[in-house]
Structures are given as C-alpha cells and as structure tokens.
Amino acid sequence: MSAETALSLVASAIFLTRLIPQPVRLWRTGVTAGVSPVATANAVTSALAWLAYGLSHGLLVVWAASVVALIPGLWSVWLLRREFGRIDVLAAGAVASAFLLAAALGVAGAALALGVLATAGPQVWRAIRQSDLRGIAPATWFVAIADALSWGAYGVLLDDHALEGYCAVLFTSAVIVLGRIAWTRARSGNESAVLSIARG
Secondary structure, eight states: HHHHHHHHHHHHHHHHHSSSSSHHHHHOOOOOOOHHHHHHHHHHHHHHHHHHHHHTTHHHHHHHHHHHHHHOOOOHHHHHHOOOOOOHHHHHHHHHHHHHHHHHHHHHHHHHHHHHHHHHHHHHHHHHHSSOOSSSSSSHHHHEEEEEEHHHHHHHTTHHHHHHHHHHHHHHHHHHHHHHHHHHHHHHHHHHHHHHHHHH
C-alpha cells in the first residue's frame, strides 16, 4: 500500500468520525443552542459536491467518503428542521446554486476549496455572535483539526489545491469555534460563581 493510499484511508476515517458527535448530541439532548442550521444544510450540499468531484477525478476515497457523509449530514438536517427560517433556506439554496454554477463554469475545484467556508463559516459566525453554545458538540471540532491536517497532507502529496484549501479553512474554523466554546463556558462559570456568592 502506498503512502498516499494509506493517508487517504486515515483521512477518510477521521473525516467520517468528525461527522458523528454533532447529530448524536442533538439527538440525545434536543438542545440546538448555537448550532447553525445553514452550516448543517451546506454540509450536505458540500458532500454532494465532493462526491461529484471525486467521481470526476477518479478519487475513490473522496467520493466514497462523501457518500457515507451524507448519512449523518441528512440526519443533522432532520434534527434541526424546526430551526430553519426563511433566510436560512434561502442561504442554503444560494450555496447549492453557487456549486452548480461553479461546476458549469469548470471551476469546481476552486469552489470546493472555498466551499468549506460555506460549511464551517455559518457555524463560526453563529459561535462568535451567540453566547449560548450548549448545542455544539466540541468533539466535532477537535476531530476537525485532525481532519483538516490529514486531508491537507493528502492534498500536498497529490498537489491538490482544493484539499489544501479545505485544510486551511477547516483548521482555522475549528480553532475559532473551540476558542468560543471555552470562552463562553468560562464566562458562564464566572457568572454562576458571582450569583452563588451574591445569594450567599
């Protein structure tokens, strides 16, 4: 087995592992605070786009992982179905349309590199703007760091700029979301301590 094949299998396993904690948390707790429905919908669109990209470039691990990724992706969308407003639906539809346009123009690879912005970006934005992030599964974002680095390394081996871009954006997004989760938890803990003292 070549180094490229081995790395691609490891990256695929990490990628798929990353997709599990969030829907499981939503299903077990029913708490959606801080979770972006747009990001969840865009993740399904992105999986479909990567599926098409993998098929067109003969990258078995890319398209196979994308097929499996649709399962937790669609599950998450279902669990968040009541959180979608009109603007959320329009935003998700715009991203899907952008992927189709990019494919028609022959720039699907570049769109995929930027597509991770559509997947992680709305979640980063929500994490920055909101203080209640109880619905977000931190495990998703810890694994996202390993996901980004493994696919980035695979992209370097193949000289695939779409995968390298995926690495850069996902890694940055994960660091921001985890930082916000830590900050909001610390702040919540401090507020609880102050209230406990005040009630004395």
